[in-house]
Amino acid sequence: MDDLSQLFHRAAEVAAAHRASLPDRPVGAAVTADQLVAELGEPLRTAPMPATQVLEELTRGFARGLVATPGPRFFGFVIGGALPAASAADLVAVAWDQCAFNAVLSPAAAAAERIAAGWLLDVLGLPPGSSVGFVTGAQGANTAALAAARHHVLAQVGWDVERDGLVGAPRVRLVASTERHATIDRSLRLLGFGTAAVEQVQATANGAIDVADLERVLGRQAPGPTIVCLQSGNVNTGACDDLTAGCAVARRHGAWVHVDGAFGLWAAASPTTAHLTAGVEQADSWSCDAHKWLNVPYDCGFAICSRPQVHAAALSYSAAYLTGQGGPTPALGDLVMESSRRARGFAVWAALRELGRDGVADLVDRCCTLARRCADGLEAGGAEVVNDVVLNQVLIGFGDDARTDRVVEAVQREGTCWLGGTTWRGRRLMRVSVSNWSTTAQDIDQSVAAILRVAGQVA
Numbered sequence: 001m002d003d004l005s006q007l008f009h010r011a012a013e014v015a016a017a018h019r020a021s022l023p024d025r026p027v028g029a030a031v032t033a034d035q036l037v038a039e040l041g042e043p044l045r046t047a048p049m050p051a052t053q054v055l056e057e058l059t060r061g062f063a064r065g066l067v068a069t070p071g072p073r074f075f076g077f078v079i080g081g082a083l084p085a086a087s088a089a090d091l092v093a094v095a096w097d098q099c100a101f102n103a104v105l106s107p108a109a110a111a112a113e114r115i116a117a118g119w120l121l122d123v124l125g126l127p128p129g130s131s132v133g134f135v136t137g138a139q140g141a142n143t144a145a146l147a148a149a150r151h152h153v154l155a156q157v158g159w160d161v162e163r164d165g166l167v168g169a170p171r172v173r174l175v176a177s178t179e180r181h182a183t184i185d186r187s188l189r190l191l192g193f194g195t196a197a198v199e200q201v202q203a204t205a206n207g208a209i210d211v212a213d214l215e216r217v218l219g220r221q222a223p224g225p226t227i228v229c230l231q232s233g234n235v236n237t238g239a240c241d242d243l244t245a246g247c248a249v250a251r252r253h254g255a256w257v258h259v260d261g262a263f264g265l266w267a268a269a270s271p272t273t274a275h276l277t278a279g280v281e282q283a284d285s286w287s288c289d290a291h292k293w294l295n296v297p298y299d300c301g302f303a304i305c306s307r308p309q310v311h312a313a314a315l316s317y318s319a320a321y322l323t324g325q326g327g328p329t330p331a332l333g334d335l336v337m338e339s340s341r342r343a344r345g346f347a348v349w350a351a352l353r354e355l356g357r358d359g360v361a362d363l364v365d366r367c368c369t370l371a372r373r374c375a376d377g378l379e380a381g382g383a384e385v386v387n388d389v390v391l392n393q394v395l396i397g398f399g400d401d402a403r404t405d406r407v408v409e410a411v412q413r414e415g416t417c418w419l420g421g422t423t424w425r426g427r428r429l430m431r432v433s434v435s436n437w438s439t440t441a442q443d444i445d446q447s448v449a450a451i452l453r454v455a456g457q458v459a
């Protein structure tokens with residue numbers, strides 16, 4: 001074997017050994033970032049180092065700071081997992097090192113994104129022919145999609161925002177629920193709207209938008225350039241906005257509807273949960289993550305728009321040396337904010353190929369069933385389940401705020417599983433997200449037992 005083959009074999013070995021260790025190792029990291037920096041931080045060496053030695057130093061040095069996020073008992077945030085075929089595809093994609101800017105640079109990357117995009121729209125129940133930008137995640141997707149929305153609502157009143165910016169532009173109304181994800185606000189900041197521009201709509205007890213209040217807020221002013229942000233999958237409760245009613249109200253007021261469906265959009269893939277996203281195809285743009293519920297490795301998400309030309313008008317650019325841009329079909333780089341980027345389509349293609357339509361539905365169903373099992377187990381053990389468990393998210397209280405925080409911390413330290421805390425309706429709570437293909441009923445039972453045992457020891 002030549003040196004490069006040997007090196008890549010060694011890297012694959014490290015990858016395989018790490019994955020194999022996930023079910024049995026403590027979920028949390030053994031050291032803090034500061035400890036690692038103290039151990040490993042040193043001035044940049046002057047002399048070069050052989051690649052094999054670099055790989056050994058890297059893996060040996062940083063391993064203790066790894067968190068078992070792709071493992072079966074990591075329930076923090078909404079993290080997802082990393083499917084075998086998708087992980088292998090990403091390893092190969094790194095070796096291929098394609099720049100997914102346009103089809104001239106990589107026909108393979110362009111084809112993979114186009115094919116995966118078609119499958120994605122199909123499985124999510126979105127209009128065929130919608131444009132899909134392969135972005136870093138839902139944050140990037142929200143920004144890209146809201147840029148398309150900004151273009152469209154201003155073009156409709158004769159304003160070219162790409163050329164003339166927002167100074168002196170007609171005012172755009174931004175309407176979103178109090179329960180919108182924080183990334184919406186960052187996108188609005190970056191797009192020049194500012195967060196104060198958001199007209200807030202009340203949410204229901206479980207965190208979905210109150211459609212009657214949406215109607216009231218929209219009705220405060222005569223129709224004009226308006227963007228309504230709806231949500232599939234509240235990051236705390238899993239609640240999904242009523243998209244049929246929400247889109248109907250927004251339409252009546254001439255608004256562009258954007259749906260932030262980072263993980264909740266996947267509910268459409270299963271007959272059991274599809275009712276939660278009914279009406280989703282009536283929106284104008286959507287954001288969705290591949291690295292959460294589809295279990296593609298980080299980082300990967302989708303900015304989706306029902307009008308490809310609007311999408312491209314908001315984001316594309318040209319330069320004298322570029323070929324492959326322009327034409328009736330937007331190029332890959334016309335749908336995202338990056339110019340050069342890695343080819344994310346291969347891993348998405350691989351994940352959807354590996355799972356098939358039934359496999360995606362089963363992944364969603366299994367996670368929801370296991371979330372319910374977790375809620376039931378904790379409730380039976382005396383904990384308080386606070387949310388209506390409609391999807392894969394569970395909120396749990398262990399008495400007052402301070403005690404709940406202590407339980408969360410103690411569970412993280414104990415290591416059987418990892419989950420985080422959150423604030424919901426003014427209360428500190430433990431938050432469980434089940435979104436990993438490899439989580440089993442036994443993982444849930446083992447985690448519930450550990451949480452209850454630890455809670456029993458916390459005053």
Ligand SMILES: *Cc1c(COP(=O)(O)O)cnc(C)c1O
Pocket residue numbers: 078136137138139140181183231232233234235260261262263289301
């Ligand atoms: C996670 C999440 C986001 C942000 O997604 P990233 O992939 O972290 O950029 C946005 N909205 C919702 C509802 C989310 O759950």
